Amino acid sequence: MSHAFYIYTSYGIAGIVTLCLIAWTVLDGRARRRELAALEASSLRRRSAAAAETQKP
Amino acid sequence: MTESLAITKFSDLANPTRFLALAARILPWLAAVTAALFAVGLYLAFTTQGDYQQGDTVRIMYVHVPAAWLSMMCYSVMALSAIGTLVWRHPLADVSHKAAAPLGAAFTLIALVTGSLWGRPMWGTWWVWDARLTSVFVLFLMYLGIIALNRAMDDPSRAARLSAVLILVGFVNIPIIKFSVNWWNTLHQPASVIRLGGPTIDGEFLRPLLVMALAFTLLFFTLHIMAIRNEIWRRRVATQRRMAARLAGRES
Numbered sequence: 001m002s003h004a005f006y007i008y009t010s011y012g013i014a015g016i017v018t019l020c021l022i023a024w025t026v027l028d029g030r031a032r033r034r035e036l037a038a039l040e041a042s043s044l045r046r047r048s049a050a051a052a053e054t055q056k057p
Numbered sequence: 058m059t060e061s062l063a064i065t066k067f068s069d070l071a072n073p074t075r076f077l078a079l080a081a082r083i084l085p086w087l088a089a090v091t092a093a094l095f096a097v098g099l100y101l102a103f104t105t106q107g108d109y110q111q112g113d114t115v116r117i118m119y120v121h122v123p124a125a126w127l128s129m130m131c132y133s134v135m136a137l138s139a140i141g142t143l144v145w146r147h148p149l150a151d152v153s154h155k156a157a158a159p160l161g162a163a164f165t166l167i168a169l170v171t172g173s174l175w176g177r178p179m180w181g182t183w184w185v186w187d188a189r190l191t192s193v194f195v196l197f198l199m200y201l202g203i204i205a206l207n208r209a210m211d212d213p214s215r216a217a218r219l220s221a222v223l224i225l226v227g228f229v230n231i232p233i234i235k236f237s238v239n240w241w242n243t244l245h246q247p248a249s250v251i252r253l254g255g256p257t258i259d260g261e262f263l264r265p266l267l268v269m270a271l272a273f274t275l276l277f278f279t280l281h282i283m284a285i286r287n288e289i290w291r292r293r294v295a296t297q298r299r300m301a302a303r304l305a306g307r308e309s
Contacts, residue, residue, distance in 0.1 A: 002112040003178045010171040014120040018276070021163045025283045032290035039297045 071149050073289045080286045087279045094272035101265035108262070117175040119265050122250070123273035124167035128196060129231055131161035131277060135203075136228045139221035149285070151217030152292070154224060155207050156284035160277060162200035169193060180244055188237035189245035192230060199227045213292060 001007065098119065108115040135157045141150025172190070173183045184190065203220050210216035238247040250256045256263055 003114045006174045006178050007113055007116050010117045010120055010174045013170050014167045017163050017167050025280050029287045032287050035294045036290055
């Protein structure tokens with residue numbers, strides 16, 4: 001393949017940036033979910049969630 | 058009747074709790090289709106023929122062009138969300154343009170770096186300050202400015218209003234990027250796919266390009282939905298912590 005350095009570096013950098021973006025989004029989501037679970041555990045809940053819970057038979 | 062149904066559906070989606078439920082349902086499907094399209098796109102990108110003049114460097118086009126398209130599409134999505142913030146004052150619109158900015162910056166960076174790596178063997182230079190390259194570099198700086206502005210303020214709705222104004226002012230750059238190759242004499246080639254009179258490139262190159270463009274577009278929407286969801290959660294955590302602090306203050 002001609003100009004292999006330029007082609008593979010392009011795909012490599014595009015791949016690294018994309019994977020970093022995916023990893024950052026997934027890890028950010030997990031961290032937020034953990035925080036929400038911790039708040040839930042300490043019995044702090046959204047008013048709407050609490051209201052829905054009390055309306056259940 | 059149809060219109061009112063459409064409006065109702067849209068309002069349903071604009072409710073953060075309903076948005077979270079919908080996101081949970083569609084994200085696995087969206088991610089699976091994106092991965093499949095990338096697999097097909099990358100296979101085509103490395104198995105189709107090289108160009109008779111550019112040789113194998115034409116393969117750089119399959120990541121460079123979709124990333125460049127997305128850098129502009131992401132900004133357009135942000136501009137629409139900014140209108141939502143300023144006209145309807147909708148919190149989900151605030152969240153949408155805040156979540157899209159880092160994605161747009163990443164795709165613009167990919168377009169700039171791969172363009173530079175393509176320019177070196179084809180033009181004989183890594184970089185030139187011509188209209189297309191400079192206007193895309195300005196777009197990259199705009200994204201960084203919007204991210205910085207969003208993070209500089211504690212009040213999210215105030216940050217959203219200010220960054221919405223900046224986004225709409227900066228939108229003037231999008232037609233400049235698109236038409237820079239027609240308005241000025243640039244080293245960068247003029248449009249060869251999205252143009253009046255249809256694409257001028259051969260089907261051999263158009264097929265992998267369109268598959269990769271679709272894969273990149275779906276990747277953007279998958280990550281955008283995930284980032285919106287993360288931002289909604291972040292705001293809920295902040296609200297609940299404030300409530301906890303208020304309760305603790307009352308008890309003490």
